[in-house]
Amino acid sequence: MTQKVFNDLDVRSYNHIVVLTGAGISVASGLKAFRGPGGIWEEVDVDRYGTKEALKNEPLGMWKLWGALRPLSNQAEPNPAHISLAQFEATVKDDRSFTLITQNIDGLHSRAGSKNLIEIHGNIHISKCSNETCDFKAFEDPEHYVETVPLCPICKKVLRPDIVLFNEMLPEVALERTQHALSRGDLFIAIGTSGSVYPAANFVAIAKQRGAKTVLVNLESMVPANPYFDVELLGPAEEILPQLLS
Ligand SMILES: [Zn+2]
Known part of the structure; x- marks a missing residue:
């Protein structure tokens, strides 16, 4: 993680941002x-x-x-990663959009104040x-x-x-909203989720085919690497996101 990477990635220069979060974002909340x-x-x-x-x-x-x-x-309490996503969303105005898709069922994104939120696995x-x-x-x-x-x-x-229990399908409404967001997204960021398995692997492929810039924020590098990600930012989400979204 270098300053140069952050300089190269100006999140505010994108119009339709789609973020996917997984379990890694809630670890610093004690989960x-x-x-x-x-x-x-x-x-x-x-x-x-x-x-x-x-x-x-x-x-x-x-x-x-x-x-x-x-x-x-x-x-558990929302940590700086949840909070910086919600604060960033609040600054997105007019014809721009911000969509947060989460695999987590812990409800921490809505407690942090995220609004345009798709909980693809539901809410416990x-x-x-x-x-x-x-x-x-x-x-x-x-x-x-x-x-x-x-x-x-x-x-x-x-x-x-x-x-969504094991062996159950993801809810159709959530998948349709996800597809819609990905189809117009010009920046896709996956956070705290393995970039090489479903759903992140599929979502990043769709985003990339649409022409979006694609970023993975995770503690560890992907194994195997997913060629659809342009940028990998390695480190704790609660440290990277407040900088990236400031
Ligand atoms: Zn009933």
Whole structure:
């Protein structure tokens, strides 16, 4: 990371900016990785309870797994990376645009004040009815249901967190909004997410084909490298973004 790189990249000279964030942006907020040694889910069977099948067959196990993330992400605070993205968005006016796509379900971008936000994996703080034809409205829900499964007050089906479970498709509306943003973007920045796997790898390819400048901000270099990224800025997002977006 050198000053020269930042001089070369004048974010304000672009009109339609699209940013994708992943788990790496929330580490400085105290949110550890979910899986793996020392992760939040070290002791639970994620592959059994994290899926859409668990929602149907073992909803209490599903709630124990995902519901545990509610108090953890509530204790976390947006860090300078989240905050600088929200502050930058507030300066984007008139015929320019700024779209923030996140893979994170922790809700930290909206708490930081981001407005044009696409949470492609949903938001852990929201509960909704598992019956797609039910009219019960999704709501912000502080409970984490370790003893009983919550039921919909209208149709009595199981309530679920408003997130994309393992084996579930990404929501169509979120994907359409993402496609729209990428189709007109002239600058694409992926932050805290592996640049070589889905979705960052696909999104950067679309952005590059559209002619956008493409940037990866990450702790580590990509392995394998993705040729669609023009620039790699290596270091903690909470240090790089306040400089890049100032
Ligand atoms: Zn219902």
